[in-house]
Amino acid sequence: MPEGEIEPPPMLDAAVAFGRVLRGGGLRVGTDRLVEFARAIEQMDPSRRDDVYWSGRITLTSRPEDIEVYDRAFELFWETGGAAKPKPRPKVRLSVPQPDRSVMPPKKTVEKSETGQEAVRLRYSPVEVLRHKDFALYSPEEFAELQRLLADLRLSGALRKSRRLEPAPRGRHDPRRTLRGAMRTGGEAVRHRFRKARVQPRRVVLLCDVSGSMAPYSRALLRFLHASVVSGGRLEAFSIGTRLTRITRELTTRDPDRALRQTAGAVRDIAGGTRLGDAIKDFVDRWGQRGMARGAVVVIFSDGWDRGDVSVLAEQMQRLSRLAYRVVWVNPLKAAPGYKPLAAGMAAALPHVDVFLSGHNFESLEELARAVAAATERGV
């Protein structure tokens, strides 16, 4: 860009138009950030590409993941002449992935229960029946019912001692409250006060396999993940397939259907293959080792089919189990009579798993909630 050729545009207008492109790419940029961006550019040289690039990146991104989106948007907007005359609505929209229908159970199952008499009967199935029913056999009506059941299910990690202190009848001396009391009794510390470490729930990390072989269960399990995330608490959710995607943010939307659509949009490998070992490695590398898995209860939802190298999975599970407080593995296939962990991935992972559960129906999710809250006994 030769100098002097472009007249610096009114920066705020340009910033706002650029902001739209960024939002199209999924970046959260509020007006406050855009104003900041405009102010930053004024401190720099608006006719110089790198100055604009850095001013924007420094003011408009807030996570390393944002940078890729930012780079693409920047190229689109500023390097195709957008800066010279900012269009109110840039024609080119960044790709916002379409919701992927494959979160749904395989068509066969849905159609059967939608058309067959079975569906009519099941629509009125009492809660007790629903609790034991396999998710793979659910009708759409039953999913709605499941939503109500899930709302009451709380997923909260086993308790651990926090470093925050709270008042207690005995423990460490608490000079602050002792003095307060002393003021009331004319400076005499009649009663000494104490405090001790507060207990708080451990962080819970959910890793949900969304590959093809898990499709009959992903829909229900993602709903479970959603219900757990919106109920608050220290919880993180990821999807695993051929890659790892953090979906905690997408799942925080209250409305379950919208949240699931957003999640499907963010997860690009739904109903694809599984590379469990690589995905778990990715988790431990990017999040787990830094602290997210430390002292946490980590729950993996997967049938253990791994197309990748099984020795990678074994090694990564060992690493994960060293970091985590407890590792829980939930495998919907476990419920089948005579189930044996024959899938190579499952067999490789089991030695590093503390609790092994089924998770194929609502009752087993209740069991999971209990296991996560207790998570004291090794092996089950």
Added chain:
Amino acid sequence: MTEASGGRRGALPSGVSHFRELGVRLREHDYLADEGLSTAIFLSLKLGRPLFLEGEAGVGKTEVAKVLSRILETPLIRLQCYEGIDVYQAVYEWDYARQLLHIRAAEAFGGEDRERVERDLYDREFLVSRPLLQALEHRGPMPPVLLIDEVDRSDDEFEAFLLEILSDFAVTIPELGTVMAERPPVAILTSNRTREVHDALKRRCLYHYIEHPSFEREVEIVRLRVPDAEERLARQVAAATEKMRTMDLYKPPGVAETLDWTEALVALGARELDEQLVEATLGSVLKYREDQQRAANAGLAALVSGLGRDA
């Protein structure tokens, strides 16, 4: 550049009005920043905004605050975050033991009325200031540099509190009143991303993600920080760490490790890297047993051989 916001709040070192000039200053103080980082620091100083730095461990996040305090010739006030950190450890705490003594003394000498004793009890002299209050109370030609290190280790409650402080640069002590900073401190926040820090806090800040440096830059950093290392050694070390970063390690070496390693080598009198030396000093650059094994399997000789980048 007549924007009102830039004037009073900013804290640029004198003689610096462009990010390149700042880059030169940083370099004079042994810190090599690339264009992105220089711009981030420049804007943070100019606009008076806290700077949020993320990046792998050992890329020099904390160092930014240290070097800024040298350049601005102003104290560095450091708040190391940890889980459970609260206001009493970060802002202020009353000195209870002395307060109790004061009450007893007042009683012993008698005569003083209760109200007065109580008023004196919450006098500034009984207040112990912790890093955040120190930063707000600082008076001088330049605001202090406030380093809030590893914010990600603190918890949500503390984050909310930080958000308040970083918005107003003021804190209210119920017994004393509000303490307001004369000029907002130069605030640098760092995070290793052990968890995602809340968006609201990040929105208050400018953001920069520090990457591992390029080969040439790393050689320069080594030369600058370990002047005893010879050019050839510096290039070999930088090339070897660059290779290690592509080896899919649990903890790829950061600049800090490169410097540690070079120092170890220089201490051993090395002028050139060879396989034996790598083996003897591997612990100063790779700190996981698995990583050391992986490097050994790939062949330590490979790390030194074919260092095509030799000067």
